Amino acid sequence: MKLTPRLLNIAKFVPKNSVLADVGTDHGYIPVYLMKNKITEKIIATDINEGPLLSAQKNIKLYGLDNYIETRLGNGLEAIQPGEVDTVIIAGMGGLLIRDILLNHPDVTKSIKRFILQPMVAQDELRRWLYANNFKIIDEKLVSEDHRIYEIIVVEHGKEVIEDEIYFEIGKKLIENKDPHLEAFIYKHIKKQKDIINNLVGQKTDKAKNKLKECKEKIEKFEEVLRWLKN
Structure with a gap:
């Protein structure tokens, strides 16, 4: 089979x-x-x-x-x-x-x-x-x-013990193993966060501001992993 x-x-x-x-x-x-x-x-x-x-x-x-x-x-x-x-x-x-x-x-x-x-x-x-x-x-x-x-x-x-929140989104073992599909996977996550940011445009509530901050922080973390993968 x-x-x-x-x-x-x-x-x-x-x-x-x-x-x-x-x-x-x-x-x-x-x-x-x-x-x-x-x-x-x-x-x-x-x-x-x-x-x-x-x-x-x-x-x-x-x-x-x-x-x-x-x-x-x-x-x-x-x-x-x-x-x-x-x-x-x-x-x-x-x-x-x-x-x-x-x-x-x-x-x-x-x-x-x-x-x-x-x-x-x-x-x-x-x-x-x-x-x-x-x-x-x-x-x-x-x-x-x-x-x-x-x-x-x-x-x-x-x-x-997990020392960084990023490992909930991108599994720690995926990063350690440098999984062959990891780069494409991270770009997909970045796009998802950018889509959320675009949907928050013009929203002034505290909830929207907190979400915007969270999305930007996640993108920074994802980009950090990408730089590590490429080195």
């Missing part, structure tokens, strides 16, 4: 011989790929909706992997028992929904060793919550697919 760049890069973070839960499995592409390539020992593929789960079951059957990949209907981690898996993928959802999935079943979350997260939006809020709740980001990667840049965040339990 050939995966898209986004899914393939998510799969690359799954440790060899792990027992995995793929939450929101959709068509079950990642579980099939991992099992066909003998990366995982066992996989539980879950989804909140019956339709995607039926699609996943068809793909699993097609590749003769029924004995290795179990499908379960359920919301978030509710279909997983504490200690049942050591690795979880939660991909293609909003950052706040990912946060809620980890929050809603603390016993399961506590028992998982590695979390491979791929938030579609609110990445900064997810990072902020992770750092504040005894998680550490051990790796990150940017993936370009269909004119969009996706963020993959690999997390384990542990404490990490």
